[in-house]
Amino acid sequence: xxxxxxxxxxxxxxxxxxxxxxxxxxxxxxxxxxxxxxxxxxxxxxxxxxxx
Numbered sequence: 001x002x003x004x005x006x007x008x009x010x011x012x013x014x015x016x017x018x019x020x021x022x023x024x025x026x027x028x029x030x031x032x033x034x035x036x037x038x039x040x041x042x043x044x045x046x047x048x049x050x051x052x
Contacts, residue, residue, distance in 0.1 A: 002027065003029070003030060004018075004027070004028070007031065007032045008031065008034065011031060011040070011042075014029060014031065014042070022045065023045045023046055026045075029044075
């Protein structure tokens with residue numbers, strides 16, 4: 001999977017995409033947030049690691 005990029009308006013769509021990926025998927029997702037308070041945990045395959 002290629003990288004996913006988005007800002008905070010993309011969180012709902014990216015959350016659905018990450019949750020739907022097969023468990024063996026590897027890749028990166030990047031979200032640009034205004035503040036750390038906007039950070040939230042998203043369901044994702046066991047392969048990727050989500051960090052702020």
